[in-house]
Amino acid sequence: MNTMLSFITGLFIFLSIPTDIPYGTIERAMEMNDAKTIVHLGKDKISLNISGKEAVYPISQAELVLHGFFTKYPKGTFAFKFKGKDSGEDNYCIGTYVSKGENIRSTFHFRSGKLESLSLTNE
Numbered sequence: 001m002n003t004m005l006s007f008i009t010g011l012f013i014f015l016s017i018p019t020d021i022p023y024g025t026i027e028r029a030m031e032m033n034d035a036k037t038i039v040h041l042g043k044d045k046i047s048l049n050i051s052g053k054e055a056v057y058p059i060s061q062a063e064l065v066l067h068g069f070f071t072k073y074p075k076g077t078f079a080f081k082f083k084g085k086d087s088g089e090d091n092y093c094i095g096t097y098v099s100k101g102e103n104i105r106s107t108f109h110f111r112s113g114k115l116e117s118l119s120l121t122n123e
Helices: 002-015 023-031 035-039 059-072
Strands: 042-050 053-058 077-083 090-099 102-111 114-122
Touching (some): 023 035, 023 077, 023 090, 035 059, 035 114, 042 059
Antiparallel strands (some): 042 053, 077 090, 090 102, 102 114
């Protein structure tokens, strides 16, 4: 009986995991230069493309790489240009981060509700 109850509880938890893109969280984190919040939207590894330099990083290293980006381009503003589907298997959104007079296209790709890749390139 306990096994069945545990299974049903686990199933409810699994089905209730939100897969929506957290637009508000992304916007706040970009403007606050919060690399930790952004990378923790992902799985165990994230593909980062920063100014044409692309690689797949574990979360802890991705945080350091993104922190380096925010050190180079601090205290910017961020606005979404395109928001894909709110939920589903494969989604993305595009925004512009403006810092030091430079417009940086920010593309977030989500799969199953988790950040899979982030691209930050000059427009």
